[in-house]
Amino acid sequence: MPRITLPDGSHRDYDTPVTGVVIAGDIGERLLKSAIGIMVDGDIKDLSGVITSDSEVSIITEGRKKEEPSEEALYLIRHSCAHVMAEAIERVIPGTQLVYGPPTDQGFYYDIHFSDDRIISTDDFSSIEDHMKQIIAEDRPFQRYELAADEGLAKLREEGSKYKLDNAQRAIDAGSENLTWYATGEPGCDWEDLCRGPHLPSTGRIGAFRLMSVASAYWHGDATSDSLTRVYGTAFPHPAQLQTQLDRLEEARRRDHRVIAKKLNLFRIDETVGQGLVLWQPNGAVIRRELEEFIRMHLVATGYQMVYSPHVGKLDLYRTSGHFPYYQESQFPPLISSDFLKAVSDEGCSCADLSHRIDVGEIDGFILKPMNCPHHIKIFDAEPRSYRDLPVRLAEFGTVYRWEQSGELNGLIRVRGFTQDDAHIFCTEDQVYDEIQGCLELVKLVLSTLGLDDYRVRVGLRDDDNSKYAGDPQLWDQAEAACLKAASTLAVPFSKEPGEAAFYGPKIDFVVKDAIGREWQLGTVQVDYNLPERFDLKYTGADNIDHRPVMVHRAPFGSLERFIGILIEHYEGNFPTWLAPEQVRVLSISEKFVDYACAVKERLAAEGLRVTVDNSDERVNAKIKVGAQQKIPYLLIVGGRDAEAGTVSVRQRGVGDLGAVDLDRFISDITAEVSERRLPTVNEEDN
């Protein structure tokens, strides 16, 4: 006889097995009314599911309109809405085969196989949504029934559902004795779907939903398997919550770095130059240069040495490093001399032969470097090293090239040529831990200076797939231990991520939350015992014997491209003054005061500030509007009063009119703000 323990610790004893409906009803009428499911010993269950043994339960409700819905409520609503959508799609588009329809963080999707002659597009959404609304209006109960495995498989076979049959088989292989279905309404009459559940009591409990997009997905996530169509939607208990979500998406669109960058002339990507290849316009170049300066200053202060290395290297170099064999797929194709190509072509060498001969090392050439480490290794190795020299820290803003899939490219976030704020530290085993610590400190400094204070850390470890990794397992163990130890000293949460290591070693990645809560992977620190081995690096120890150094790779920004892309979105283009391409614009209220405006500009420029004058024949209102649109931190309005008094009328971005300020005062304030790299003080509302 089940004893039910409620979240407040109280008990209710029942003589017979009970359901959530009974429990909720016993607690109160209002609870029953808003109940949509039940947590039983930590698992989400149907409200109508039978509880036979002692359990800790809590009733899942749809929650209040103005509160964030609970994860569990969203799970139930979205999972159920996926069913409703699937039914509607089957009504609208004949010849579909359902595959898999789970809830996700943002909503839900259903993977569907469509017949060849009928595809789905967003044009179909309104009619699908109409059907969904009707199903919801009918408020049909979700009714669960079970069949024994054999019986269930036979049913699916009869229905000819290849994908559902596969799902069922996998469930059975995982130990299920029965297969479960959920009917939206009456089993046998209404629509139904093989499904583990749980679900809402009825369709009417879906308060608000929206179909979002169509995408392709592979069956089992396998690119060689069937291609399915994935239809995305989202659902909430209350319409206002859906609106909040849509507003959030709108906010993300407004912050899109590609849109802002176009308005502010930060960078271009020109298809005649190449996909994923960034052209930095002067304004964007200012931001990049300021960031480079900022980090360079810290590097020099913390014992790094700056180096330069070329953008290409010989194939053999990358065979030695392992890049070419391990990551050939994501490199630009090799550069081979045209004379040589002609010669092998005259021999009758086919493309396949050529590619094979390149792979096995019979043909040499160059590649655009996918990473900077081999070059830095050669710089380290250019002179004999003693233990007294270590650690050697070599840093470079090194531009690397990677052949990203075309569908992956995205503004500055994912590109084919990018510049890492890279460095490689060569040290003794004893120094590894301190060096990792130093790197972590640097990343923290960078993030806090830029106002990216909310972040977590992922430690990428190797998994069982040995073919992905190079090097001695024992060395891997050491490196992984060092990373975990260092991560645990950070005052932020960290997670272990098996399978996320680089091919040469484990890594510590920083995942940063931006102003609207999205996560981005930025800085990385990686420990590497493998490349020193591959390149036979040595230093002479105190014992006068050669030893193998350990390498630490690190890039606090990750890449300047991606980092700046994220900063654009984080600041919504409202860069702190030290980064702003144009820091000050002087607006003369009429032609008569252009001379004074120019004099003000000269004073500011002499302080190293980036300043222009707007002396166009426009009203000051128009000049302000334009200046605000261009997100310039300070607009100085100058007219007769200012010229006489030696003042400027300051208008600060996001703040407004600050009134007349003595020019000297303004200069000392702004130069302090810039040199301290102060963050914007106000949440900007400009557009």
Added chain:
RNA sequence: GCUAGCGUAGCUCAGCGGUAGAGCUCCCGCCUUGUAAGCGGGUGGUCGUGGGUUCGAUUCCCACCGCUAGCUCCA
């Protein structure tokens, strides 16, 4: 790479089987301006590229290129 959508002036977009449109930008005038767009005029397009259907294609069809979303991938 895959699926869907999209590609028209520098930008944002409308249009559509029958001579290519708007707003902003830009240029030229007028106004001489004090805190978020004064007024008038003008320049500007091989309608992504190449084929096809058609008397006629920016519009319909095919291929390619590029962009967007998602999938897969990301040293």
